[in-house]
Amino acid sequence: MLKMIELPYPLTALEPYYSKETLDLHYNILYKGYVDNTNNTEEKLRVVREKRDFSNIKCLEKDLSFYGSGAILHELFFENMGPAIPTEPDIELMKQMIKDFGSYEIFKEQFTEASKTVEASRLVFVSMGS
Numbered sequence: 161m162l163k164m165i166e167l168p169y170p171l172t173a174l175e176p177y178y179s180k181e182t183l184d185l186h187y188n189i190l191y192k193g194y195v196d197n198t199n200n201t202e203e204k205l206r207v208v209r210e211k212r213d214f215s216n217i218k219c220l221e222k223d224l225s226f227y228g229s230g231a232i233l234h235e236l237f238f239e240n241m242g243p244a245i246p247t248e249p250d251i252e253l254m255k256q257m258i259k260d261f262g263s264y265e266i267f268k269e270q271f272t273e274a275s276k277t278v279e280a281s282r283l284v285f286v287s288m289g290s
């Protein structure tokens with residue numbers, strides 16, 4: 161059974177970049193929904209196995225993938241955000257970003273646009289330049 165992680169900081173910790181209301185929505189409503197639905201789907205799969213009736217397996221496996229990845233991605237977000245995170249990458253990361261993207265600004269622009277257009281249940285892979 162999947163359990164919600166504790167939010168590692170108060171709901172106001174990411175302000176002014178991320179409002180208390182927005183963090184509350186993502187933690188207490190959306191993330192909770194992904195965790196609850198992952199557990200509900202796992203229970204349905206347990207029943208399916210018990211009955212040995214796999215006629216709906218495609219739908220259940222898709223649900224498990226969708227809800228499970230939604231929960232994991234929210235945990236990654238919560239654990240990687242925080243009030244003490246520097247606003248600029250360290251020197252080594254900055255060098256690599258300049259090498260891969262041309263500049264830090266271009267990386268941010270590409271990442272921002274990709275983040276806005278890709279659904280929440282999928283990982284965002286930012287294609288690097290050659």
Ligand SMILES: [Fe+2]
Nearest residue numbers: 186190191234
């Ligand atoms: Fe969210």
